[in-house]
Amino acid sequence: MxxxxxxxxxxxxLMGVVGAWAxxxxxxxxxxxxxxTRIQQPGEPPSSFAHGHGESGVAGGVPVCLTQEMIDTYxxxxxxxxxxxxxxxxxxxxxxxxxDMTCTGAYNGSGSVDSTWTDExxxxxxIRFVSKTRDEANxxxxxxxxxxxxxxxxxxxxxxxxRKMPAK
Numbered sequence: 001m002x003x004x005x006x007x008x009x010x011x012x013x014l015m016g017v018v019g020a021w022a023x024x025x026x027x028x029x030x031x032x033x034x035x036x037t038r039i040q041q042p043g044e045p046p047s048s049f050a051h052g053h054g055e056s057g058v059a060g061g062v063p064v065c066l067t068q069e070m071i072d073t074y075x076x077x078x079x080x081x082x083x084x085x086x087x088x089x090x091x092x093x094x095x096x097x098x099x100d101m102t103c104t105g106a107y108n109g110s111g112s113v114d115s116t117w118t119d120e121x122x123x124x125x126x127i128r129f130v131s132k133t134r135d136e137a138n139x140x141x142x143x144x145x146x147x148x149x150x151x152x153x154x155x156x157x158x159x160x161x162x163r164k165m166p167a168k
Contacts, residue, residue, distance in 0.1 A: 027120060028068040029155035031076060033148055034061035040143040061149075065157035070165065074099075077115040077125030077148045078163070087113070101129070108132055121152035 066076060074087065075097030087099040096116045103109055109132060115125030127146040133139055 026071045026076070026117065027152050027155065028066055028071055030153045030157045030160060031064050031066055031123075031150045032061035032153055033064050033077070033150045035146050035148045037144055037146045061151070063153075063160045064150075065160040065162040067162050067165075070163065073165070075113065075115045075125070076117075076123040076150045077113060077127065097125075101127075103129075103131070115148075123150040124148070125150075 064078075070078070075092075077097075084105040085101055085103040087101055090099040091097070095118075096114070098114045099112065101111050101113055109130050111127060111129030113125065113127050115123050117123050125148050127148070128143075129145075130141065130143050132141045
């Protein structure tokens with residue numbers, strides 16, 4: 001029995017070391033994130049997602065400054081707004097991040113965030129979200145899926161300011 005306890009504790013200690021090592025390779029700084037969003041409006045069949053818009057900015061994406069705390073807490077692929085959103089069931093591994101997401105505000109809803117580091121400087125991910133308006137007289141639901149790619153550019157964010165972390 002004692003051997004099993006020590007083996008289990010050793011396993012969790014090893015996972016902690018691997019987790020700490022994995023987090024060190026996830027670079028904080030300036031990232032260029034390109035997204036494509038697909039939206040399903042109310043009344044449309046599930047297979048008919050309207051092609052939404054892609055965001056563009058500098059060199060095929062939007063410059064985003066991510067602190068180490070943001071990356072350690074949320075990964076690299078973040079929802080457009082973290083205001084009013086909470087992540088649960090967070091799973092971080094050596095090369096990926098996954099969490100369930102629940103948001104309140106103009107659109108209440110839930111979904112998930114998945115991202116995978118293909119190497120130290122490239123991340124791909126998807127955000128899936130189902131939202132409902134708070135208007136009880138005329139409730140509307142909307143499903144959106146956002147596919148994203150992120151490329152690390154520099155540890156110096158320059159004039160790009162980091163996004164604000166949500167209040168805990």
